[in-house]
Amino acid sequence: MAEAQFRTPKGTHDLLPEDHVFMTYIKKAVRHRARQAGYKRIETPLFENRAIFERGIGAHTDIVEKELFMVSSKHGTDDDSQPEFALRPEFTASICRSYVEHGMQQLPQPVELYAIGPCFRHDRPQKGRYRQFNQFNFEIIGLKDASLDAQLIQVLSRILEDLKILDRLCLQINNIGTAENRGAYVEALKDYFIGKERNLPDLDRKRLETNPLRLLDSKEEDTQILLKSAPTLEQFLNDESKAYHETVLEYLDELGIAYQPNPGLVRGLDYYTQTVFEYWDESTGAQNAVGGGGRYDPLIELLGGSNTPGIGFACGMERTVWQMKQAGIKPPNKDQVDVFVAQLGPEAKKTCLSLISQLRDSGVHTIGALGEASLKSQMRLADKFGVRYTLLLGQMEVKEGVIILRDMAAGKQKQIKFDTAVPAIIKLIGDKNLDTYMLKDHMGEEDG
């Protein structure tokens, strides 16, 4: 066997069958909760004009400065101009672009949309951090009310509950006010640290220059001690923001959603205003957010639309899967094979083809060994697939118009008429367990 010559690019992974069932399970929960709440699904391109991200997310954020996956539409390397496109690092900017592009302000407001799919960041890979990863994402655009903030959080909460990982996570919530509030606060914070820089660790001294708000969630002990007597962001919030925050928390109480107010919660994207929140796993110590989001009232206007409020969240699906595995949650396996068809001899093989086909069309998960392997090997295969029943067809049976039906768990078998094989299997498995579907009842929502 030759050594594998090719492998997945750095930070990307094959999603093998045993893990893929987690993804389909999560998607199912997402679709279910989305439909219940009237969200409609949207899909945007994997790549967009890079300016959408640069303008929307903020040119000086890490996501844009060092994590954007650039895409050039041109071949070759002779072209030294900047790439025109970038792979999406998240959904929100794309969905807002779509809202503006398709005149969705003409629809009844708010417009509630959700999306599921891969996003890309040119990061150094780490646990729960990959260059290609999947998110599910919810947005409410066009109407601002504290009740919508609470309802949006509720959708995420319900999905995490459905997946049985909600109790592992803690909802952190904060209000970071308007851009003006934050501007005033940053000035005050800088003033406060004048003369105290020497007590700050190197990293945080730099942050004071580049992104002072980040000091709030610094892990450095010295910094946290200094922050205790520093001005707080809360003191700089305008009355409207304070009242809004109070109302959001009231509504969360009303909905029975547990939360932990966190004045230090600051999200790194420029477009956030007012409400921000994250679901954390506190046990890991690190603030590894499974999902999070917030209000982005200035974003639509930044992307060329009219002044339109919005709020949304994104949840990392790989991180969700990790939580499920830690919690010992296993999605139901629908790939279970019901029947194995073993065969001996050319006549039998030929007959098996249509038998297998009939079983499958009836909704019985059926596989057959159509190679030339010995019966022993075929039976071993049947065992490995864990089938409940095996149908055996040899030369003799073909001649006599019969077939052997073996119950694998019981280890017993009997000969029945060939024509009764399909109905007999269906009866044994039970109508309810047949895998049949009518396309009209499932309008293309079961995949993807």
Add this chain to the structure above:
RNA sequence: GCGAGAUUAGCUCAGUUGGUUAGAGCGUCCGGUUGUGGUCCGGAAGGUCAUGGGUUCAAGCCCCAUAUCUCGCCCCA
């Protein structure tokens, strides 16, 4: 982008102070007398020891570089 640790069969790992032909378990495949699984027994396949250099009479083992993975930082999903 910065720091640390890893890399031996499909998987999980042994491999002595450098010393002949590279080891196990699991998994895979094939057998264990006419056409019957799980347990049991036997056999086989599968490795340029991540890649490329270097030191040495001799390298899986020592040195350097590169790649990838893992764990931190930054940041985030």
